[in-house]
Amino acid sequence: MGVVEKATEYHLGLLKAKLARYRQQLLEPTTKSGPAGTGFDVQKSGDARVALIGFPSVGKSTLLSKLTHTQSEAAAYEFTTLTAIPGVLEYKGARIQLLDLPGIVEGASQGRGRGRQVVSTAKTADVILIMLDATKSDEQRRLLEHELDAVGIRLNKSKPDVVFKKRTTGGFNSTVKLTKTDEKTIRTILAGYKLHNCDVMIREDITTDEFIDVLIGNRKYIPCIYVYNKIDSISLEQVDKIARSPQSLVISCEMGLNLEYLVSRIWEELSMVKIYTKKRGAHPDLDDPVCLRKGSTIETVCNSIHRSLAPNFRYALVWGKSSKFSPHAQKVSLTHAVQDEDVVSIFTK
Ligand SMILES: Nc1nc2c(ncn2[C@@H]2O[C@H](COP(=O)(O)OP(=O)(O)OP(=O)(O)O)[C@@H](O)[C@H]2O)c(=O)[nH]1
Numbered sequence: 512m513g514v515v516e517k518a519t520e521y522h523l524g525l526l527k528a529k530l531a532r533y534r535q536q537l538l539e540p541t542t543k544s545g546p547a548g549t550g551f552d553v554q555k556s557g558d559a560r561v562a563l564i565g566f567p568s569v570g571k572s573t574l575l576s577k578l579t580h581t582q583s584e585a586a587a588y589e590f591t592t593l594t595a596i597p598g599v600l601e602y603k604g605a606r607i608q609l610l611d612l613p614g615i616v617e618g619a620s621q622g623r624g625r626g627r628q629v630v631s632t633a634k635t636a637d638v639i640l641i642m643l644d645a646t647k648s649d650e651q652r653r654l655l656e657h658e659l660d661a662v663g664i665r666l667n668k669s670k671p672d673v674v675f676k677k678r679t680t681g682g683f684n685s686t687v688k689l690t691k692t693d694e695k696t697i698r699t700i701l702a703g704y705k706l707h708n709c710d711v712m713i714r715e716d717i718t719t720d721e722f723i724d725v726l727i728g729n730r731k732y733i734p735c736i737y738v739y740n741k742i743d744s745i746s747l748e749q750v751d752k753i754a755r756s757p758q759s760l761v762i763s764c765e766m767g768l769n770l771e772y773l774v775s776r777i778w779e780e781l782s783m784v785k786i787y788t789k790k791r792g793a794h795p796d797l798d799d800p801v802c803l804r805k806g807s808t809i810e811t812v813c814n815s816i817h818r819s820l821a822p823n824f825r826y827a828l829v830w831g832k833s834s835k836f837s838p839h840a841q842k843v844s845l846t847h848a849v850q851d852e853d854v855v856s857i858f859t860k
């Protein structure tokens with residue numbers, strides 16, 4: 512960065528930090544007043560949740576009805592769906608909750624239509640499907656991304672590798688060369704948040720915006736697939752072009768085209784692991800695995816079996832990839848991270 516860029520980056524950084532804090536207060540008022548920031552009241556169920564986000568009449572309800580046993584009304588007029596409709600997608604032994612949502616319009620995050628409820632519900636999803644009408648312009652995609660971004664959803668990004676610790680000193684540490692922001696900008700932003708005595712450790716070349724995201728803290732980093740529907744109505748050249756762009760996939764709900772591939776892509780994005788449980792002296796139960804997100808621990812395994820298990824937990828035995836004595840079992844505690852196809856025995860008090 513040159514001198515002028517540096518100065519601009521610095522002032523803009525401070526301004527954005529202030530704006531981010533202001534927006535945050537707007538979105539999540541500390542007093543429980545009104546529906547701001549709350550989603551639809553649908554119980555999470557199954558092993559994961561996938562949300563369908565899109566403009567009206569792109570075919571969200573048609574898709575839900577094709578992939579699950581739930582019928583969600585579909586029609587040629589806009590805003591056919593007025594609330595969240597859950598369906599269950601069964602795949603490889605997992606039960607995935609698919610949520611059909613009302614269409615959103617520009618300004619949704621500011622509260623237009625049911626927009627705020629829809630985008631808040633999206634925040635609870637493990638994977639977001641941004642559904643688009645392939646016959647329409649790609650401007651719709653940019654608008655949707657903007658609405659999700661405005662409520663703190665970061666699509667297809669991982670959390671920036673920055674660590675904070677509240678301390679009495681004000682340490683600053685960066686293990687990489689910062690080319691998009693600098694120490695002065697970061698320190699001034701911290702001061703603006705009255706965080707004078709905090710240690711910051713930055714382990715990747717982040718932007719000022721990414722730093723603000725980490726500071727605000729409640730950003731959601733969610734994988735997303737762009738699903739272009741109605742390819743029965745566009746040219747083969749167009750189909751070819753869309754299908755080749757990153758994270759994008761083409762389907763026709765009406766003609767049932769490419770839906771199986773969509774489901775397999777959802778599964779990949781969910782990055783689920785299957786855990787087999789085993790009772791003492793018995794063979795592992797291979798018919799009814801516990802399906803969890805990657806990175807889950809023994810505690811998650813306990814909670815997905817029964818809520819009484821974790822409070823009465825003594826220890827667990829694991830066989831498989833996560834056992835350090837594989838092929839033999841390892842005795843582990845609740846915090847042990849499991850891996851795909853592990854076998855677990857839980858021992859309680
Ligand atoms: N040509 C074509 N039309 C489709 C396809 N899938 C859905 N449609 C039509 O698109 C229209 C809207 O479908 P819906 O499923 O109601 O769309 P939605 O996104 O749920 O709409 P809202 O609930 O109003 O937001 C209906 O007339 C469907 O028949 C498709 O693959 N090709």
Ligand SMILES: [K+]
Nearest residue numbers: 568586588591
């Ligand atoms: K519709």
Ligand SMILES: [Mg+2]
Nearest residue numbers: 571572591592
């Ligand atoms: Mg609908």
